[in-house]
Structures are given as C-alpha cells and as structure tokens.
Amino acid sequence: MTKIIVRGGQRLTGTVRVSGAKNAVLPILAASLLATEGDSVICDVPLLDDVMTIQNVLASLGAQITYNNDKMRISAPLITSFEAPYELIRKMRASFLVMGPLLARIGKVRISLPGGCAIGTRPIDQHLKGFEAMGAEITLGQGFIEASTPTKLKGAKIYLDVASVGATENIMMAAALAQGTTTIENAAKEPEIVDLANYINAMGGKVRGAGTGMIRIEGVERMHGATHNVIPDRVEAGTYMIASAITGGDVFIEGAIADHLTPVISKLQEMGVEILESDNGIRVRAGMSLKAVDVKTLPHPGFPTDMQSQMMALLLASEGTSLVTETVFENRFMHVEEFQKMNANIKVDGRTAIVTGGSKLTGAKVCATDLRAGAALICAALRADGETEVTGLHHIDRGYVDITGKLASLGAQIYRVEAEAAVPVMAAKAAPAAEAVPFKREKEVAVLKVQPTWA
Ligand SMILES: CC(=O)N[C@H]1[C@@H](OP(=O)(O)OP(=O)(O)OC[C@H]2O[C@@H](n3ccc(=O)[nH]c3=O)[C@H](O)[C@@H]2O)O[C@H](CO)[C@@H](O)[C@@H]1O
Ligand SMILES: C=C(OP(=O)(O)O)C(=O)O
Numbered sequence: 001m002t003k004i005i006v007r008g009g010q011r012l013t014g015t016v017r018v019s020g021a022k023n024a025v026l027p028i029l030a031a032s033l034l035a036t037e038g039d040s041v042i043c044d045v046p047l048l049d050d051v052m053t054i055q056n057v058l059a060s061l062g063a064q065i066t067y068n069n070d071k072m073r074i075s076a077p078l079i080t081s082f083e084a085p086y087e088l089i090r091k092m093r094a095s096f097l098v099m100g101p102l103l104a105r106i107g108k109v110r111i112s113l114p115g116g117c118a119i120g121t122r123p124i125d126q127h128l129k130g131f132e133a134m135g136a137e138i139t140l141g142q143g144f145i146e147a148s149t150p151t152k153l154k155g156a157k158i159y160l161d162v163a164s165v166g167a168t169e170n171i172m173m174a175a176a177l178a179q180g181t182t183t184i185e186n187a188a189k190e191p192e193i194v195d196l197a198n199y200i201n202a203m204g205g206k207v208r209g210a211g212t213g214m215i216r217i218e219g220v221e222r223m224h225g226a227t228h229n230v231i232p233d234r235v236e237a238g239t240y241m242i243a244s245a246i247t248g249g250d251v252f253i254e255g256a257i258a259d260h261l262t263p264v265i266s267k268l269q270e271m272g273v274e275i276l277e278s279d280n281g282i283r284v285r286a287g288m289s290l291k292a293v294d295v296k297t298l299p300h301p302g303f304p305t306d307m308q309s310q311m312m313a314l315l316l317a318s319e320g321t322s323l324v325t326e327t328v329f330e331n332r333f334m335h336v337e338e339f340q341k342m343n344a345n346i347k348v349d350g351r352t353a354i355v356t357g358g359s360k361l362t363g364a365k366v367c368a369t370d371l372r373a374g375a376a377l378i379c380a381a382l383r384a385d386g387e388t389e390v391t392g393l394h395h396i397d398r399g400y401v402d403i404t405g406k407l408a409s410l411g412a413q414i415y416r417v418e419a420e421a422a423v424p425v426m427a428a429k430a431a432p433a434a435e436a437v438p439f440k441r442e443k444e445v446a447v448l449k450v451q452p453t454w455a
Contacts, residue, residue, distance in 0.1 A: 004390045004404055006381035007413035008363060012249035014410045018237045018256050018281075019401040020044035020070070020230035022051070023306075024192040026094035027169040028199050028230060029054050032074040033063065033101035034176055035203055038225035039075045045230060046070075049397045050092050057088045057095045061102070075225060082108040086143075089114055092398070096124060097166065099147070100174035103136055107149040119305075119370055120329035126167035130158045134171075134178055155180030155219055163188045163299045168215065169196055175217035176205040184215040190300040191260045195231045202226035234260040235306045236400060237282070239375045241265075242310040243407060244284040245273045246317050246383045251410055254281040263303040267293055267311065271318060292320030292357055297328050309335045309376035316344050317383050318357035325352045335373035338366040342377075342384055360385060368392035371399045378403065382412055 025045055032040045045051060045067065055065050055072070062080030066073045082102060089095045089112045096114035103109055114124065124145075128138055131147060133156040138147045155178050160167055168188040173196075175182035187193070189211055197210030203226045206218035237256035244251035245268060258265060258277040265275050265282070271290045276283040292315060297305040305328035315322040316339065326332045333353055336346050341364040345356040363386030368374025374396035381388035390396075393416075396403060404416045 001391055002393050002419060003417050004378065004393060004396075005415055005417060006363075006378060006388045006390070008361070008382055008384040008386065008388065010247065010382070010411050010413055012244050012247045012251050012382070012407070012410040012412060015252040015254050016240050016406050016410055017254045018232040018240070019046040021192060021195070021233035021236075022046060022048055022399045023094075023165070023190075023233075023235070024195040025230045026050060026054050027097050027173070027192065027196045028228065029058060029072070029074065030094075030097040030101055031173050031176075031196060031200055031203070032225070033058065033061065033076050033079065033098060033105055034173060034200070034205070034223045035075075035225045036077060036105075036222055039073050040203070040225035041227040042072045042074070043227070043229045044070050044232075045072045046233065046401045048399060048401060049394070050094065050399065053088055053092045054095055057084055057098055060085050060088065061098065079106050082106055083110040084112070086112040093122065093166070096127070097170055097173070099127065099145075100131070100170035100172070103131060103147055103149060104153055104174045104177035107152070108147070110144060110146045112144050119332040119334075122329075124167075126160050126162060126164045127170045130156075130160075130167060130171035130184070131174060133158050134174060134182065153178035153219075155182040155217075157183050157185070159185040160187065162186075163213070165190050165193065168193055172196065172200065172207060172210075172215060172217055175219060176200050176207070177223065178217075178219035180219055182217045182219070184217075185213065187213055187215045188299060189213060191231055191234060191257075199226065199228045202228055231260070232257055235304065235372070237261060238264045238304070238307045239310050239372075239379070239400070240406070241268060241282065241284045242307075242314050242379050243382055243410070243412075245271070245286040245290070246314050246379050247412075248286050248288040249410070250283070250285040252281055252283045256282040258282055262301060264307055264311075267295060267303065271314070290314070290318040290357075292318045292322040292355075294323040294325075296325040299328065305329055305332060306372050308332060309373045310379050312336075312339070312346070312353065312355055313376045313380040313383075315355045316346075316357055316359075316361060316380060320357060322355045322357065323352055324355055327351065332370075334369035335376055338369060338373065338377055339380060341366050342380055342388065344380070362386055363388040365389045365391070368395040371395045375400060375403065378407070378414070382407070
C-alpha cells in the first residue's frame with residue numbers, strides 16, 4: 001500500500017517554497033472556457049491530482065491544453081461537448097465549476113452532482129439558484145443536472161444564503177458573458193475569489209468588488225485568452241507554518257502572503273509562536289512550549305476550515321485545553337479518531353472538539369480521512385515519538401505538491417513508499433519534463449461541435 005512514513009522528533013529549519021494555490025487555479029482553469037479567441041497561459045500551476053482532473057474535464061469539453069514548467073496553456077475556440085464526464089466530476093468538487101462557463105458560452109450543460117472530500121453534505125443549491133435567476137432552466141434527476149438557456153443568460157441580482165466560495169465563483173463566471181449586469185450579495189470574500197476576478201478581467205471581463213461581500217459583474221460580448229499568475233497557496237503555506245511551529249522549528253515560507261493568512265498568524269502568535277512577515281514570505285520560529293487557544297472556523301476573513309485539522313495537531317502539542325469549533329462543514333472532525341490513535345486527548349461534542357494538549361504523541365498507523373486531515377496527521381507525526389505510517393495518500397495528492405520532498409528538505413525524517421518498494425525521498429524526485437506535453441486524457445469523447453443554443 002502506498003504510504004508516507006515519518007519518524008518524529010526532528011526540528012525543522014530552512015526555506016520552503018509555496019506552490020500555486022489549488023483553490024485558485026481550479027476555478028481559473030474552468031474560467032479559461034470563457035475565451036473564444038487566443039490562448040490563456042496560467043503560470044505557477046501546481047502539479048496536483050486535482051489539476052489533472054480539471055484539465056481532463058476541460059479536454060473532454062474540447063479545450064486544448066499543454067503543460068510545461070508550471071505553465072499551462074489553454075485554448076478553447078470551440079466547445080465540442082456540453083456533458084462533463086461523470087467519472088471526473090465525481091472525483092472532485094471543483095469540477096462542478098465548469099457549469100457556469102458552459103452555460104455562459106454555449107447555453108447548455110449536463111453534469112453530475114460533484115464529489116470531493118466527504119466533510120459534509122455540500123449542497124449546490126446556491127449555484128443553481130444563481131443560474132436560475134439568470135434565466136437558466138434546470139432539471140435534476142438520477143444524480144445529474146441538466147441546464148439550458150434558450151437565449152443568453154441575463155444579468156440578475158443574486159443574494160447568497162451562505163457566502164459560498166464555489167457558488168460565488170460559478171455565478172461570477174456565468175455572469176461574465178451574460179447580457180447586462182449581475183450583482184452577487186453576501187458573496188464569498190476569499191483571496192481565491194479575487195484571483196479569479198483578476199483573471200476574468202484580464203480576459204476582457206468586467207468584475208468589480210471581488211474580495212467584498214458585494215460583487216458586480218457587467219457582462220461582455222466576448223472574452224479572450226490571457227496570461228495570469230496564480231496566487232500562492234495560503235493553505236499549503238499555513239500547513240508549513242504549523243509544521244515549523246510543532247517541531248519548535250525556524251522555517252521561512254517563501255512566497256506566503258501574510259495578508260491571506262491573518263487569522264492563522266494571529267492564532268499562532270497567541271500561542272507564543274514568533275512570526276516575521278516580509279515582502280517575499282513569512283518566517284515562523286517557535287519554542288517547544290506553546291499556549292492553548294480556542295479556534296472557530298468561519299468564512300474568510302475568519303479562521304479557514306481548511307486549516308482546522310492542522311491547527312488541531314498544533315494544539316495537541318500545547319499546554320492546556322483548547323476548544324476547536326467547526327462552523328463551515330458539519331462533518332470535518334474525522335481526523336480526531338486518527339489523532340486518538342497517536343495518543344491524542346480529544347473529545348468531540350457536536351461541532352466543538354475539546355483538545356487537551358500535553359500528552360506525548362506517539363507514532364501509529366493512521367489514515368488520511370480527507371486532504372487537510374492527511375497534512376495534519378503528518379504535522380502531528382513530526383512531533384510524535386517513534387514512527388507514524390500515513391495511508392489514504394490519494395487525498396493528500398489532491399492538494400500538496402511533493403509534501404514529503406518539501407518536509408525532507410527542512411530536515412524531517414520522512415519518505416514515501418509506493419506500493420511495495422521504499423524509495424528515499426531525495427532519490428524519488430523526478431527530473432522536470434524538458435518540453436511541453438499534453439496531459440493524458442482519461443476518456444475520449446465523441447466530437448460534437450456545440451454551438452450556442454441561441455445562435
Ligand atoms: C475547490 C475549493 O475552492 N474548495 C474550497 C471551497 O469549497 P466550496 O466552494 O465547496 O465551499 P463553500 O464555500 O461552497 O461551502 C461553504 C458552506 O456552504 C454550504 N453550501 C455551499 C454551496 C451551496 O450551494 N449551498 C450550501 O449550503 C456548504 O455545505 C458549506 O457548509 O471553500 C471551502 C470553504 O472555505 C473550502 O473548505 C474548500 O477547500
Ligand atoms: C476541502 C478541500 O477541497 P475540496 O473543496 O476540493 O474538497 C480542501 O482544499 O481542503
């Protein structure tokens with residue numbers, strides 16, 4: 001079985017570079033479908049399983065894609081299918097983000113209900129409410145959604161019941177090519193929303209107010225390809241901040257943007273971790289004795305749910321009792337049971353976990369129950385006595401570029417075992433591809449030249 005082995009007890013030191021943000025690049029790649037002319041070049045694209053999934057979705061819809069040296073080139077002058085393949089959509093929640101661009105571009109889409117990490121029921125009612133307000137006719141049945149617009153989508157005033165990241169992004173993309181102006185009230189404010197808006201604007205779109213609760217999108221006739229640099233991954237950066245703090249380390253996280261990490265920085269400082277912010281990154285220095293703090297997850301600019309499990313690992317290494325309250329997803333404490341295998345003292349009461357720090361963590365066989373849980377278990381293992389074996393790596397591979405290599409470069413004793421053969425991490429690093437290669441297409445789709453339904 002593929003696994004990561006960690007021997008705890010090493011203090012991490014040095015510099016680690018943050019990759020492009022998974023949660024920014026996925027909607028950005030989906031938005032590339034909006035351009036009828038010219039290529040888009042997206043820079044700092046992290047080589048992650050989720051990125052491969054979205055590029056396979058785009059390819060199945062007719063986009064041409066090449067990838068070289070962290071740069072992805074996409075052109076989609078012709079959309080050839082309105083059906084996003086089930087086997088790709090079920091793998092990852094963000095693949096549902098092609099719905100908005102397809103509706104805007106060709107007025108028709110058939111897509112299955114999305115999959116992704118099982119951290120809650122994760123409905124898509126707010127996405128659909130937005131599309132309906134813009135004139136889409138939607139039918140649901142047998143796990144699929146079909147939507148079409150007899151004419152172009154029309155600008156509308158949309159109020160989101162919850163400040164959903166995905167719904168804000170999907171509606172923003174649909175509105176970019178709609179007739180008239182759309183406003184999204186109670187919009188999500190995450191940095192990834194701002195990054196998507198910047199890309200849409202570089203493509204000739206007109207989005208204002210991204211990063212606030214009210215976004216205004218003036219629809220345009222046509223959009224073109226554009227070059228865009230993806231923002232650094234704030235969750236990956238936050239994970240290395242925790243990895244440094246939990247080992248009493250001193251690590252410079254190159255590329256991390258402090259403004260994107262304010263709630264994480266503030267909690268670490270309350271715990272007694274020293275944070276030095278600079279223009280090109282964040283230095284995180286800690287001793288072995290940390291204070292307990294309470295944490296409550298909230299939409300941005302609150303404490304990110306995607307950092308909750310890593311933060312819980314750090315609280316296990318603190319002195320005292322902390323309350324961790326998860327308000328964004330109703331089932332995001334699955335890692336607690338895995339931490340308990342490492343001698344963690346945690347009790348869950350509804351949406352709050354009572355974390356009592358101070359007991360010595362011990363190595364164990366544990367399983368990543370979702371993407372961030374996997375990273376959190378690795379963080380705990382860095383502090384634990386003895387060896388920890390982490391399985392369930394398909395979750396971690398969705399969102400972390402070479403986590404074993406990056407941690408090993410900071411002095412962690414960590415390596416990855418592929419199936420039966422143990423490969424020391426330094427030897428496992430493959431040379432970068434020398435020339436542009438198209439990504440593998442998982443499934444060939446029948447070529448069907450799709451014209452807008454209103455053409
Ligand atoms: C690819 C990506 O960017 N994923 C991120 C995105 O997920 P995602 O976009 O799926 O998360 P949302 O912001 O949509 O979800 C937030 C809350 O709203 C609820 N909801 C959402 C949509 C909807 O139509 N109806 C509804 O009730 C969800 O169940 C959840 O309780 O934001 C989450 C919250 O910051 C992060 O944890 C994910 O890492
Ligand atoms: C929950 C996450 O991703 P997704 O929304 O793609 O499941 C995550 O990035 O932590």
